[in-house]
Amino acid sequence: MDYNKLANMLFPNINKTISYYENEVFPKRNLKEGAKVTRLAPSPTGFIHLGNLYGAFVDERLAHQSDGVFMLRIEDTDEKRKVEGAVETIITSLKFFDLNFDEGALIDGENGDYGPYYQSNRAEIYQCVAKYLIEQGRAYPCFCTEEELEDIRREQEAEGVNTGYYGKWAKYRNATIEEIQEHLDNGESFVVRFKSNGTEEGKFEIDDAIRGRLEIHENYQDVVILKTNGIPTYHFAHVVDDHLMRVTHVVRGEEWLSTLPIHYELFKTIGWDTPIYCHTAHLMKMDNGSKRKLSKRKDPELGLGYYMELGYHPAAVREYLMTILNSDFEEWRIANPEGNIEEFEFTLNKMSNSGALFDLDKLNNISKDVLLKIPVEEIYVFLLNWSKEHKPEIVNILENNRESVIKLLSIGRNDNKPRKDLMYCEQIFEFISYFFDEYFSIVDNYPENIDGAEAKKLLQKYLNTYNHSDDQSQWFDKIRTISSENGYAAKPKDYKKNPDMYKGHVGDVSTVIRIALVGRSVSPDVWEIQQIMGKEKVLERLKKVIN
């Protein structure tokens, strides 16, 4: 068989050689020793979930910790799945989480010397490598129709053998050049298949930077490397691109473990070294009592958009992700509470091999701490920007009350034991919404021991003695006085000792006042809230309840 002839029959217009690309177009990168080159390679379906972000962090940390390169390559080899605007979503989402690419695809165009970074624009490169494999007798055209492949599969299932295109089932593996010519003359379209030399029994070993040494079966399938449209399948694109883009570490989900043999054989056959593989565990979700992999379709609530909508701060999400990414991060954080997250040395071998369940409680807890470290003015800006995107009806309120909002968010923040009230924007606004008349309403009930008439009586007394310029202790002394004059213990401890002697204690009286002012039985310090509200609003709210 004249393979060169076959190659030219199939790809008459491909004249470049692999060495041309290797030496002239994509030469080895000039990076310092140990620099890692990583890539995020999403398909443009327009949806990114937490799991993608999780993987992206690994790529980013690896690259930027080593003065390497972090790039974005768009795997748009499947037209059917392409979604308009998806690339923009990917880039802006990742940027939101402070993941910035050094090279690769941009929203409009691209940047870097190893492009094109859209796989759909690299057809010539893939075809060149495919042509080389054909010349070597290690790839061939296949003219099977979908129906034929379906028939093969059914037969294999009936026989109880492994499904796939291999061995005696590989109809075109040994086709003669004349037979091929005939199909071509008929105008039939073809795919290019890799001619595997592996066996079903064969095994080999390979190291994975996360999982350690892996013993895996050889590939024995003649997989499709170029589709009828001349665009590669993932397997081929991965091998060609990651080699020519000089990627050193391939970080991807563990779902790729099962096709690793294909990639390995392709690398070896072309004569290239394999990159260092890093197969990450999946982020899982609880579904009907059992864990499962995050799914784009089923789990929109785990999409990045969901967290952006609720208004989680990117730093909080990053911090959370880091705790599940590296097992010793939390210890490091406890030892370095003020340290920048980039100072933490991320390592692959401390990554877990088993899938972690996403834990919202933990995220919330971490978020409280993270937000506490962010200056309140910045939180205000963050909240405002969030509202513009996700809650436009409150934009004016926030803009017109900048000073008040900042003060409200600051209550108790600078104490020795600071309050940690803030978690995410949706919750933050809810937390201060009572301040705005449009959102204020009385939602909680008075304590059980106080009825409406009693509450009004107490509020009237409070109103009578109210002096807006009282300092905090003067103010509270008055409440104690009102309490004891009306049959309530001025100190809760007194009440606990002799509950029969009192109607309640000062806490109950405070609660009545708090409800009148903020509508709820729970809030930060009432005196501070009053000072922020101003005298007019305080009196207005009190009178509203009394009358």
Next chain:
RNA sequence: GGCCCUAUGGUCAAGCGGUUAAGACACCGCCCUUUCACGGCGAUAACCCGGGUUCGAGUCCCGGUAGGGUCACCA
């Protein structure tokens, strides 16, 4: 079903042949306290099962079991 990966409290996890089996979150209790939050203290709670190897196994080996993944001209 074949092949592959994984398996420590409710969750995330330390552990690398000898430990009273860390820590964090959640939950519960107590303290602090005008509510809540914060903080402090404390409690409950785990090595999937069965065989080996070994003086000794969560740790190594083999078999189950369970969960997950994958078996496309999708990535």
